Amino acid sequence: MENETGECKEEQNNLTTGCRVKMEQGQNKSTDEGFVILGFNINGTLQNIFFALFFLMYLITLSGHLAIVVISLVDPALSTPMYLFLRNLSFIEICYTLVFVPEMLANTLAKSKRVPLMVCAMQMYFFIAFGGTECFLLVVMAYDRYVAICHPLRYTLIMNQNLCMQLLLVAYISGFTISLGLTMLIFSLPFCGSHNINHFFCDIPPVLFLACSDTHVNEMAVFLVCMMILLIPFVLILLSYVFIANSILRIKCSQGRKKAFSTCVAHLVVAVLHYGCAIFIYIRPKASYSLNEDKVVSLIYTNVTPMLYPMIYSLRNKEVKGALKRVWGRTFVSVTR
Template sequence: MEQRQNTSTDEGFVILGFNSNGTLQNIFFALFFLMLLITLSGHLAMVVISLVDPALSTPMYFFLRSLSFTEICYTLVIVPQMLANFLAKNQRVSLMACATQMYFFIAFGGAECFLLVVMAYDRYVAICHPLRYTVIISRNLCMQFLLIAYISGFAISLALTMLIFGLPFCGSHNINHFFCDIPPVLFLACSDTHVNEMAVFLVCMTNLLIPFLLILLSYVFIANSILRIKCSQGRKKAFSTCVAHLVVAVLHYGCAIFIYIRPRASYSLNEDKVVSLIYTNLTPMLYPIIYSLRNKEVKGALKRVWERKFVSMAI
């Protein structure tokens, strides 16, 4: 058994990706490559304009910039390998490369979950306690929230990655997924994984379900405050923004909860691959549109940055 374990570990893993013919593979590659370009362009634009435009120096845009940076890292951890798998099926990765990908995927994903909660709290204070907003949401508090999000995400990721890759892997080393995700790697372990699965379940409950419930609770209070707005146009605009934010939150947390917080017996790795596409490709692409590009202040900042660039080129 020890010899089989070492052989499989030396060989690494094979990422199976999606089973489809060559034509579909090319179509998928073109589609997701386009989505990657849109995602990176949107988030990079948000990072740049929020840094160079003084009008976007408020806490809300600090968190949006942090979220965009996190999404860029999160996307680059997963999507390039997925695209490469469309071009060359059954890619082989070493054990270390697989563990590294899982570590950064969980780390940035965990940081994102905390950031989304902080952003919901920021909107709650801004709408429900506008007169105290600048006192409550100080720059120091923003930095503390950001540090907590990243330290928590990376610490949890280290614990989970060590827990999973401390298992023996023998026999099949084919990962039925498009990246090194937790469930498909756990399926390859040749020892009892009950304790590991319980640990993953508890961590995911902390990182996914509790933050999602906190976001929903914050928007309940926000909706209650919006209903008190006398101006119908202002009420409609505020509701539109809240609904858009909630749609993204439901997509992100809903898909992740579906995959990570359920019994092993109900897992279907083929279904999970499809669901994973939503929170690794679709929601990162939607964030700049929902959180930033629908915002008049961001549009104004983009226009000012573009005009300055045009003037400097003309000179």
């Protein structure tokens, strides 16, 4: 009897050890092989159409933001704090789309869609870093508009060059620091099961789905970070526009109200587009995630809205359109000489 009991215990220990070894081997295998970006399940002609469409959109995005960066640098009329922040917003959007759009386009046509673990981690880090910096920068831009409209006589005194550079520095440092901590927290998890990411880049929710341990703490950290990056800044922006709207309504001249409104509407539209999509994707519990649905929303959030930003700012802004004409005119004259 004792021999049988001893044999059973030994067999159970061997079985437990074997399972643990297999789990560790699976974890090592997933870690060594990295991840596979599944992307969109399209083939043939539809795949080529998808590639051509989003490649064209990417070229429009890059050219639009590069144009804003160049004209705000070379035209003296756009040397105000408003256009300093707008230039940095366009610079961030260029870097932001460079993080994943070229790889998304390459994966559309590639047979092998495997991504090394470190590359995936770096992609997530820069995605969160530039996205977070943009969130903080939009708050800074809202504050700039608030001072310009609610305290116009003190605008140049308040929004001096030192304060502008300090606000920019805080936005960049905050975005990149928060991203580092969050990325390290997510990639400290063991990935011992499937290594297929049901997305077109290494985003937070689909990577968390692949973890084979309890992710409750990580989900809470993601939720708190998203509250800090998304919800709180968005509430601050909406609050600032309550004061801005109140000041605009008190302007007696209709032309003055129209001018004040036109300088703010573009920023408000961009903020609603940016925060609205991001809040929908990231600020909700894991149980309510639908990766296929999120993939479509992310496609709009990361490809369509960045393309619209230069159009929104330039079409509603006479100063930007005037500067663009002046720069284009000088360039054309210098070429024809």
